[in-house]
Structures are given as structure tokens and as C-alpha cells.
Amino acid sequence: MTNHTVSRGAARLRLAAVVAAPLLVLSAACRGGEGVRAHEGEEIASVADQPAPAGSARAGGGSPKPAASGRSAFYDAQLTYVRWMRTKGGVKDFPYPKLSGYLDWPKIDDVVDPKGRGEEYKGGRNAVCFPEMEAAMELAPKRDKQKDYESMLAHAKCMRDNGVSAFTNPTLSGGGVIPGGDPNPGNPVIDPKSPGYERSREACASKLLEGLDGMQ
Incomplete structure (x- = not known):
């Protein structure tokens, strides 16, 4: 497990807290x-x-x-x-x-x-x-949490359909949205640098609303 992957996992958790704020x-x-x-x-x-x-x-x-x-x-x-x-x-x-x-x-x-x-x-x-x-x-634009959730849900399904089977769904919690993605960001099971993941991310990019790319 590299510092890079740990940082990415920590970043996703930090971003989840920001979504719940609900700033993105x-x-x-x-x-x-x-x-x-x-x-x-x-x-x-x-x-x-x-x-x-x-x-x-x-x-x-x-x-x-x-x-x-x-x-x-x-x-x-x-x-x-x-x-x-x-x-x-x-x-x-x-x-x-x-x-x-x-x-x-x-x-x-x-x-x-x-x-x-x-x-x-x-x-x-x-x-x-x-x-x-x-x-x-x-100063971040206000967001519609339901639309954000639906967008990330569609993205998660697309990622699984394109070969990233471990990719989890987002969840609604505490008035905000917790992104999906790696089921264990502290000890990642998904390699975001793998060719397969990169292809899936490119194929599914259109599922995410503006401002959500990189959230999960």
C-alpha cells in the first residue's frame, strides 16, 4: 500500500465530509x-x-x-x-x-x-x-443533493458494468451524499492507475454532473 493510494483514500473521505456540508x-x-x-x-x-x-x-x-x-x-x-x-x-x-x-x-x-x-x-x-x-x-455553488446522489449512483453502476466490480454505490447520510468507490479506501482494493480502471472512468465520465468528477 503506497502513500499515494492512502492519500487518495483519505481524500475521498475528506470530500465525502465536504459533500455532507453540503459543499463539494x-x-x-x-x-x-x-x-x-x-x-x-x-x-x-x-x-x-x-x-x-x-x-x-x-x-x-x-x-x-x-x-x-x-x-x-x-x-x-x-x-x-x-x-x-x-x-x-x-x-x-x-x-x-x-x-x-x-x-x-x-x-x-x-x-x-x-x-x-x-x-x-x-x-x-x-x-x-x-x-x-x-x-x-x-463560494461554491449550492447543489441539489438528490440529483448529486442519482448522478453518482448511475456512475457507480456504470463503473461496475465496465469491469470495476468492487466499485460501491454512494449513500445518503446526515443530509448529504457520501460518495461510493473503493469499499476500503484505507487499504484499497481498486487500483485507480490500472488501464482497466482508466478505461472505465473515461467510459463513465458523462454520468457525473459538473463538479462531481473525482468525487468517487
Whole structure:
């Protein structure tokens, strides 16, 4: 059992708790950082050169407080999170979010350090980026838990139909949705890097609603 697979399992459990919140997303990408270019191609100043916004954890304690709402604000908050992940969190290749603001979890999985402790899933080294992660979560679009459950249920069935027989169903619990997937994430029985799994995931990707990819 590798640290990588343990981290993936821990990430799924962490995400399940987020769904029950019922927020679904944690992070994203960044406009800058020294030597980093924004999603649109422009170059932005490094984090060290950026003053902390009023009300943020960097300017007096506590989590950053979102000043706006909507998809644009959500995306911008995700970009801020990745700026910190790339420069302060120790994950220099942390991937950009989709244009919707949601994370691209397969790409995050690809940059996980197999010798690390899952920093990619937990706000960076020593959770230094957790306030930015939390601020982005607060701006995540509200979701319909029943539709999310039905989507993940269809996805789980598709995964089993395409050869991943151990793939479990999601469950409704505590006002939220607990994703399905590996029946024992602490000691995985499913290899997400196997060719068969990759083919199944590609075949079943359309079953998941926007923002649910990577959840199970």
C-alpha cells in the first residue's frame, strides 16, 4: 500500500465530509506566483508581493471572508487558493481549475507526491493554505443533493458494468451524499492507475454532473 493510494483514500473521505456540508469543492488555480502564469496566460506578481485583503487570515487572523458571490467570485477564490498552494503550500504544479471553478481531480491525483502526506488534498504543507481553501468552499455553488446522489449512483453502476466490480454505490447520510468507490479506501482494493480502471472512468465520465468528477 503506497502513500499515494492512502492519500487518495483519505481524500475521498475528506470530500465525502465536504459533500455532507453540503459543499463539494475545495480548490483551484492561480493567477500567479513568481514564475507562474495565469490560466489566461498573463503573468501576475508573486504571493509575497500581494498585500493580504482586509478580513483575510493574512491580515488579522481567521479565514478569509468572501466579499462577493457567484461563479466568477468562486473561480477567483479558487485561483487565489492555488496561488498559495503553488508558492507557499509546496505543490508547485497544482493544476488550474476548470472554467466552472471546480477542481480537476484527476489532474490533482497526477501531481501527488508518492512520498508525501497528501498535502495536495489538505491545503498544502502544514495546511498553510487552508484559509484560502475554506474561503473558496464558502463560494461554491449550492447543489441539489438528490440529483448529486442519482448522478453518482448511475456512475457507480456504470463503473461496475465496465469491469470495476468492487466499485460501491454512494449513500445518503446526515443530509448529504457520501460518495461510493473503493469499499476500503484505507487499504484499497481498486487500483485507480490500472488501464482497466482508466478505461472505465473515461467510459463513465458523462454520468457525473459538473463538479462531481473525482468525487468517487
